[in-house]
Amino acid sequence: MTPPGQRVSLAAVRLSDVDLGLVHLLEESELARSTTFRSPTRRDAFTAGRIALRLHISALTGDSPKSLKADYFCPVCSNPTDPGHGIPRYQLPSSNARLRVSLSRSGNWCLLAASLNHGIAAIGVDIENGAAADFDGFASLAMTANERGLLQKAPPAMTAKLQTRLWVRKEAVLKALGTGLATAPSLIDVSALTPAGVRGPALWKVEDIGPASVGLPEDFVASIATRQRGDAQ
Numbered sequence: 001m002t003p004p005g006q007r008v009s010l011a012a013v014r015l016s017d018v019d020l021g022l023v024h025l026l027e028e029s030e031l032a033r034s035t036t037f038r039s040p041t042r043r044d045a046f047t048a049g050r051i052a053l054r055l056h057i058s059a060l061t062g063d064s065p066k067s068l069k070a071d072y073f074c075p076v077c078s079n080p081t082d083p084g085h086g087i088p089r090y091q092l093p094s095s096n097a098r099l100r101v102s103l104s105r106s107g108n109w110c111l112l113a114a115s116l117n118h119g120i121a122a123i124g125v126d127i128e129n130g131a132a133a134d135f136d137g138f139a140s141l142a143m144t145a146n147e148r149g150l151l152q153k154a155p156p157a158m159t160a161k162l163q164t165r166l167w168v169r170k171e172a173v174l175k176a177l178g179t180g181l182a183t184a185p186s187l188i189d190v191s192a193l194t195p196a197g198v199r200g201p202a203l204w205k206v207e208d209i210g211p212a213s214v215g216l217p218e219d220f221v222a223s224i225a226t227r228q229r230g231d232a233q
């Protein structure tokens with residue numbers, strides 16, 4: 001089997017390099033969502049990420065970035081007051097091909113993932129900068145017993161980075177599940193690269209992404225989770 005990471009187009013983009021003049025590529029629902037950010041920095045980061053994601057999909061499918069129809073879906077709320085949020089989905093004008101995408105921002109960077117592979121049912125990516133998950137009480141709130149065991153065995157100098165590593169794996173799985181943090185992170189175990197706590201664990205794979213392999217700065221931690229279609233093995 002080809003490793004999932006090789007069936008997914010991945011790219012890291014520096015948000016400040018994205019031309020915000022391309023905001024016309026976005027749809028009403030996306031522009032409406034951008035107005036919900038009070039901080040101009042966060043608003044620009046949101047807009048840049050959405051533009052970059054359209055350009056990334058366009059490079060994969062050949063469709064023009066403006067022709068992609070955003071169809072974000074939140075499985076938690078059926079009547080969103082925050083439009084255009086949830087699982088990122090885009091309809092292609094050219095075909096009914098199964099497009100799967102994911103996006104993660106941290107600081108001035110975002111990681112984008114897109115796949116047209118028929119065998120992939122869901123993708124999630126997550127990035128964090130350095131030891132972002134290193135705060136008091138984090139392990140007891142978000143980690144499983146297995147994960148806490150790994151952290152206890154790690155040399156003290158490695159603990160913060162390992163905690164962040166486990167966190168990005170976990171967020172990648174939660175995004176591929178489509179629930180995000182509406183599922184308690186402590187229910188998903190990512191101490192191994194086949195996650196536990198998900199349905200059909202054999203269909204799942206988590207991969208750590210070397211920052212240099214996608215052009216992220218060295219202090220970033222990144223992971224991708226993929227779920228295969230049940231009938232594709």
Ligand SMILES: CC(C)(COP(=O)(O)OP(=O)(O)OC[C@H]1O[C@@H](n2cnc3c(N)ncnc32)[C@H](O)[C@@H]1OP(=O)(O)O)[C@@H](O)C(=O)NCCC(=O)NCCS
Pocket residue numbers: 046049050074075076077084085086087088102103104105106125126127171174175176177178179180181182
């Ligand atoms: C989804 C979530 C894990 C994102 O993590 P984060 O570290 O804050 O942010 P990231 O930059 O890594 O990811 C943001 C991206 O995740 C994706 N995303 C959001 N919700 C998602 C979901 N339910 N499933 C999969 N992906 C999701 C979107 O592409 C989003 O990009 P956008 O800002 O352009 O919409 C987290 O914000 C979360 O779980 N939020 C609450 C979920 C919830 O309760 N939703 C109910 C609202 S009614």
